[in-house]
Amino acid sequence: MATQDQRRAETRTRLIDAAADLFARKGFHAVSAEAVAEAADRTTGALYNHFGGKEGLLLALLEVWKDQTAADLLAGFEEITEIDDRLAALFDVLTSDHGDRGAxxxxxxxxxxxxxxxxxxxxxxxxxxxxxxxxxxxxGLADWADTAGVPLRRSPERTATAVLGVLIGCAVQHRLDPAVVEREAVVESLRDLLNL
Known part of the structure; x- marks a missing residue:
């Protein structure tokens, strides 16, 4: 039999998973707390008990999503030795199905x-x-530049901002029209930013 802590953790997970799906498909404002609770097979009271409301649930989801995205980005990354393959892997994480999270x-x-x-x-x-x-x-960029002996054109902070902008901007475009945003073009853009 599950302990109270295990049941609380399961309820929390179910509410976050239901919110992720509904918020992504319908938008935050179009989804009620009741709809999230129903999709999670939990009560609205459980949602308020765990998160204080829909906004608290969104903030909790933000933290879970951050951790999952970071884990996806880092998974297997160190084993990739070729720079173009590493750059492609970054884009692939942002455009792949992400297992149980889907697109x-x-x-x-x-x-x-x-x-x-x-x-x-x-x-x-x-x-x-x-x-x-x-x-x-x-x-990571500063460490890589030192190790590879490739000086960055801009500070690591500015380079990181630009790299993130290229990755996310291209991922947004790719979501609408995958054929137009090819991973090779993204890799080329990242190579330019990294002074390669």
Whole structure:
């Protein structure tokens, strides 16, 4: 028999998974707390108990998504030795099906951005999340440049911002028209940014 902590963790996971799917497909504002609870086979009271409401659920989802995306980006990355393959792998993570998350991750990211742009309570944590991603990427780029002996044209921080912009911008375009945004073109753009 499951413990109370295990049941709480399962409820939390089910609510977050249901929210991820519904928010990505329908948009944050079009989905009620009741719809999320129903999709998770839980009560609305459970949603409020765990997250305080739909906004709290969105913030929790943001944290889970950050961790999952980082894990996806890092999985197997160290084993890839060729720079073009590494750059392609970064783009592939942003455009692949992501296993059980399906292709909804990009839709959810865009939904988070839209909601964050309109609501500082979501926008501020989202901005901090991206600052952390840029900082980790900048650190990795600086280490890579030192190891490879390839000086970056710009500071690691500015390079990280540009790399993230290319990856996400191309992923957004790829979502709408995959044939137009080829991974080779993305790799070429990243090579230019990295002074290769």
């Amino acid at each position: 909804s991750w990009l839709l959810l990211e865009l939904e988070l951005w839209l909601h964050g742009a309109r609501d500082p309570a979501i926008g501020e944590p989202l901005a901090r999340r991206y600052a952390g991603i840029r900082a980790r990427l900048a650190e």
